[in-house]
Amino acid sequence: MRHTLLAAALLAGLAACQKAESPTPPAGTRSTVAAADSAADAAFADLSQRALDGWLRSSPVRATRIGEHRYDGELDDLGEEARRGRLEFARAILAELEAMDIAALARENQVDAAILRNQLRYELWIGETLQSWATDPQIYNSLAGGAIYGLMAREFAPLPERLRSATARMEKIPALLAQARANLDPARVPKVHAETVARQNAGILRIVENYIAPNLDQLDGADRQRADAAIAGLERAVAEHQQWLDGTLVPNAKGEFRIGAELYDQKLQFALLSSLSRAEIKQRAEAELARVRGEMYGIARQVLAERPDAPELPGDPTPAQQQAAIEAALELAYAERPARDRVVADAQAALDRATEFVRARDLVTLPDAPVEIIEMPEFQRGVAVAYADSPGPLDKHLKTFYAVSPIPEDWSQAQVDSFLREYNSRMIELLSIHEGTPGHYLEGWHSAKHPSTLRAVLRSGMFAEGWAVYTEKMMADAGYLDNDPLFRLVQLKFYLRTIGNAILDQGVHVDGWTREQAMDLMVNQTFQQEREAAGKWVRAQLTSAQLPTYFVGAQEHFDTRKAVEAKLGDGFKLKAYHDQVLSYGAPPVRFVRQLMLDEPIQ
Numbered sequence: 001m002r003h004t005l006l007a008a009a010l011l012a013g014l015a016a017c018q019k020a021e022s023p024t025p026p027a028g029t030r031s032t033v034a035a036a037d038s039a040a041d042a043a044f045a046d047l048s049q050r051a052l053d054g055w056l057r058s059s060p061v062r063a064t065r066i067g068e069h070r071y072d073g074e075l076d077d078l079g080e081e082a083r084r085g086r087l088e089f090a091r092a093i094l095a096e097l098e099a100m101d102i103a104a105l106a107r108e109n110q111v112d113a114a115i116l117r118n119q120l121r122y123e124l125w126i127g128e129t130l131q132s133w134a135t136d137p138q139i140y141n142s143l144a145g146g147a148i149y150g151l152m153a154r155e156f157a158p159l160p161e162r163l164r165s166a167t168a169r170m171e172k173i174p175a176l177l178a179q180a181r182a183n184l185d186p187a188r189v190p191k192v193h194a195e196t197v198a199r200q201n202a203g204i205l206r207i208v209e210n211y212i213a214p215n216l217d218q219l220d221g222a223d224r225q226r227a228d229a230a231i232a233g234l235e236r237a238v239a240e241h242q243q244w245l246d247g248t249l250v251p252n253a254k255g256e257f258r259i260g261a262e263l264y265d266q267k268l269q270f271a272l273l274s275s276l277s278r279a280e281i282k283q284r285a286e287a288e289l290a291r292v293r294g295e296m297y298g299i300a301r302q303v304l305a306e307r308p309d310a311p312e313l314p315g316d317p318t319p320a321q322q323q324a325a326i327e328a329a330l331e332l333a334y335a336e337r338p339a340r341d342r343v344v345a346d347a348q349a350a351l352d353r354a355t356e357f358v359r360a361r362d363l364v365t366l367p368d369a370p371v372e373i374i375e376m377p378e379f380q381r382g383v384a385v386a387y388a389d390s391p392g393p394l395d396k397h398l399k400t401f402y403a404v405s406p407i408p409e410d411w412s413q414a415q416v417d418s419f420l421r422e423y424n425s426r427m428i429e430l431l432s433i434h435e436g437t438p439g440h441y442l443e444g445w446h447s448a449k450h451p452s453t454l455r456a457v458l459r460s461g462m463f464a465e466g467w468a469v470y471t472e473k474m475m476a477d478a479g480y481l482d483n484d485p486l487f488r489l490v491q492l493k494f495y496l497r498t499i500g501n502a503i504l505d506q507g508v509h510v511d512g513w514t515r516e517q518a519m520d521l522m523v524n525q526t527f528q529q530e531r532e533a534a535g536k537w538v539r540a541q542l543t544s545a546q547l548p549t550y551f552v553g554a555q556e557h558f559d560t561r562k563a564v565e566a567k568l569g570d571g572f573k574l575k576a577y578h579d580q581v582l583s584y585g586a587p588p589v590r591f592v593r594q595l596m597l598d599e600p601i602q
Contacts (some may be wrong), residue, residue, distance in 0.1 A: 001394045003537045014137055015414070038104060038105075040100065041109055042114075042162060043112060044100060044105055044109050046599070047093065047100075048116060048454045051093045051116060052457060053455060055457070056070075058076070058082070058086050058089070059076050059329045060072070060075055060076060060147075061150060062076075064147075064150040064151060065150050065163065066392040066394055066456070067156070068309075069156065069396055072151060073164070073168035073169065074168070074172075074343070074560075075143070075147055075169050075173065075176055076147075078133060078179045079182075083133060084457065086599070087123075087124060090124050093116075097120070099115060099421050100113070102114075107595065107601055109451070111584075111591045111595065111601055112452055112455055113585075113592075114591070114601065115460075115588070115591075118273050121270065122271075129263070134183055134185045134188055135184070135188045135189055136189070136193055137184055137197040137249065138196065138197055140180035141201065141204075142179065144173050144204050145200075145204050145377070147176075148169060148170065148173075148204070149211070149377055151166045152166060152207070152211035152212060153389075153401065154395065154398050154399060155277050156395050156398060159218050161229060163212065163215060163216070163219055163223075164219070164227075166212055166227075167223070167226055167227045170234045173234055173237060174234065174236075174237035174401060177237050177238070177240075181241070181244050181248075186253050186254065186255075187254050188253065188255040189249060189254075189255045191255075191257075191548045192257055192538060192541040193253070193327055193365070193541075194249045194250045194253035195253075196538070196542060197249075197520075198250050198276075199445075201242050201245055202378075203378035204234070206377070206386045208234065217600060230453075257541040258508060258509045259544050260509045264506070264544060264545065267544060267545040268281075268545045268548065269547070271397075271461070271462075271589040272444055272549065272588070273460065273590070274556065274588065274589075276552055276555070278510070281502055281506070281551070282503065285502040285551055287383075288499050288551075289496065292499065292577055293326065295492060296489060296493070297325055297326055298491050300326050300328065300329035301313045301487070303485050305323065305329055308398070310328060311324040311328050312325075313325055321568055327527065329486075330489065330490075332486055333424050333426050334424050336424060337420040337423070337424040338420065341539055343404060343423065344375060346425065347386075347404050347428055347431060347432050347601055348373045350428050350433040351373065351436040351437060353429070353432075354429070354433050354437045354475065354480070357384055357480055358438050358442075363475075363478060364442065367398070367441065368397075368445075369391070369397045369445055370399045370400070371399065371400040371587055372399050372400070372443045373399050373401075373402045373403075373404060374402070374403050375403070375404065376404060376405040377517050384527075385404070385405050386405065386431055386435050387403050387430075387440075388435045388439070388440030388441050389401040389402075389403050389445075390440065390441065390445070390448070391404060391448075393447075393448045393459075394458065395455030396448075400440075400441045402435050402436050403432075407419060408537075415531055418529045418531040419529065419531040421534070422528060422529035422531060423532075424490070426481075426484075426487050426490040427487060429487065430490060430491055430494045433468075433472055433480075434469070434471070434494075435468070435470055438474075438475070439467065440464060440467075442582075443467045443468070443582055443586065444464070446582035446583065447459060447584075447585050448583060448585075449584040450585025452585055456585060457588070459585065459587075460588045460589070461549050462556075462588055462589065463589050463592070464553070464554065464586055465554075466549070466550065466556060467557060467581075468591055469550050470553075472494060472495065473495065475491075493527050496527060497522075497526055497528060500521055500525070501536075501548060502521065502547065504518055504536065505545065505546075508540045509544050509545075518532050518533075518536075518537050518540065519534075519537065522537075556588075556589035556593070560589060560593040560596070561594060564577060564597065580596065581596070
């Protein structure tokens with residue numbers, strides 16, 4: 001997320017707990033936002049503003065991403081004293097929050113209070129219990145790359161101004177990399193983390209080459225000399241860091257990437273803020289896995305019925321017969337796939353089709369801000385195939401970037417074929433629905449309209465990912481691509497990936513799954529191609545409690561819609577429902593349901 005220069009007064013005016021007006025609810029529901037003008041609300045407004053100011057001051061890269069540009073020339077300090085100061089700040093804010101009478105707040109502020117409490121506790125847990133600063137080198141790599149990319153990717157200010165800020169940050173990145181070397185304990189760093197960052201490190205310089213070097217003629221005199229010197233210093237620092245990564249960190253990385261049941265359960269609750277426990281997530285995911293495979297078998301019987309080479313298609317198949325039939329039907333979809341150099345172009349065409357379909361069917365209000373498909377920056381590659389990068393909540397009407405990772409040039413033809421079977425033409429359609437319209441791009445635009453800056457800064461990844469998965473099914477249900485049965489089959493396969501994510505994350509981090517067990521789930525049970533599954537195995541090692549956000553968020557979105565449909569009956573209108581869900585600023589889905597159905601905020 002990025003942003004335009006909207007002074008400190010904007011933060012003061014929009015901080016989470018100011019008086020907020022609810023958008024018009026769907027027919028049959030009533031506004032649940034009380035006037036936020038009580039003494040309790042005023043006290044919470046002051047507290048949340050101080051929390052925001054403290055966070056943005058101590059994390060300049062995050063501030064830039066959000067749209068607060070007072071700190072664009074600064075860089076996060078991850079030294080011991082600064083870390084200790086952030087923890088003390090979080091403890092002080094949390095103590096004030098715990099002393100408040102939350103029940104006295106307006107309902108929207110009760111939601112923000114719950115989100116704020118969770119975030120403060122999460123930060124304390126990460127700093128004191130998980131200690132990511134000592135175990136995860138990705139933190140430093142992401143900060144270094146994001147520090148420059150966040151300034152240069154969007155035109156929130158004149159180019160010379162952004163170049164001067166980037167120069168100031170480039171001058172500070174060598175100190176950040178030195179902090180990484182001082183903080184990280186190779187004995188606690190997992191090998192896969194070390195190897196991934198060693199591959200990504202040079203990507204910092206690619207950002208300079210792509211975004212800064214071509215524009216240096218915008219600077220004159222001392223500014224140009226300073227920029228040139230900063231680039232030269234950064235090149236030396238990245239080279240020095242690469243030597244350390246290759247010569248010290250990677251050879252000595254002995255940490256365990258599995259975080260174990262106790263830490264996993266704690267992190268899962270912080271990351272999701274869901275009412276579902278780990279056991280409930282697993283039980284529900286396994287039930288969905290069986291149900292969706294059954295639905296896919298029904299489609300396979302339909303599309304294979306007249307084919308002479310079709311496998312057996314009995315009404316009550318054995319597991320082997322079900323597997324063979326679904327695989328045969330999927331082969332029909334795999335046969336239609338983009339050329340190696342057309343993935344990004346085809347994603348753009350799919351995004352255009354999805355947008356026009358949403359407009360024609362009037363499914364949800366469309367954004368009036370632009371979206372642009374780009375090749376994923378090198379420093380971000382290696383975790384996901386695509387992502388949506390929305391502008392910060394304080395940066396209005398700037399572009400959303402729908403980033404797609406290009407196929408690596410060093411891949412063999414077999415690897416390319418595997419990748420393009422997975423990302424076949426219909427899967428590209430789904431990817432553009434998920435990342436673009438009506439998924440992340442559209443959701444981010446709606447969510448940024450909510451008046452709570454606190455909620456925007458702490459927006460729920462589970463809400464966002466769950467919404468994107470929800471829209472895949474919603475579009476198929478609405479008849480996208482003329483009710484093409486192979487599109488529905490691929491949509492269900494994509495949903496199987498979501499289900500598999502939740503099972504895989506627990507399997508890896510709690511149950512000690514081997515690569516073979518993980519690959520069996522992904523390749524055999526959820527029909528992922530080898531390249532996709534291999535990448536997901538790496539991702540499962542690099543992250544924890546993030547992969548379940550898709551499944552848990554989708555389940556809570558599905559449940560919320562069912563509950564609202566049951567309440568409204570014939571008065572339920574799909575577009576009004578979608579607009580209202582998106583109007584709440586992307587809190588965890590449980591709060592959307594509570595606000596829409598006038599339930600207690602819990």
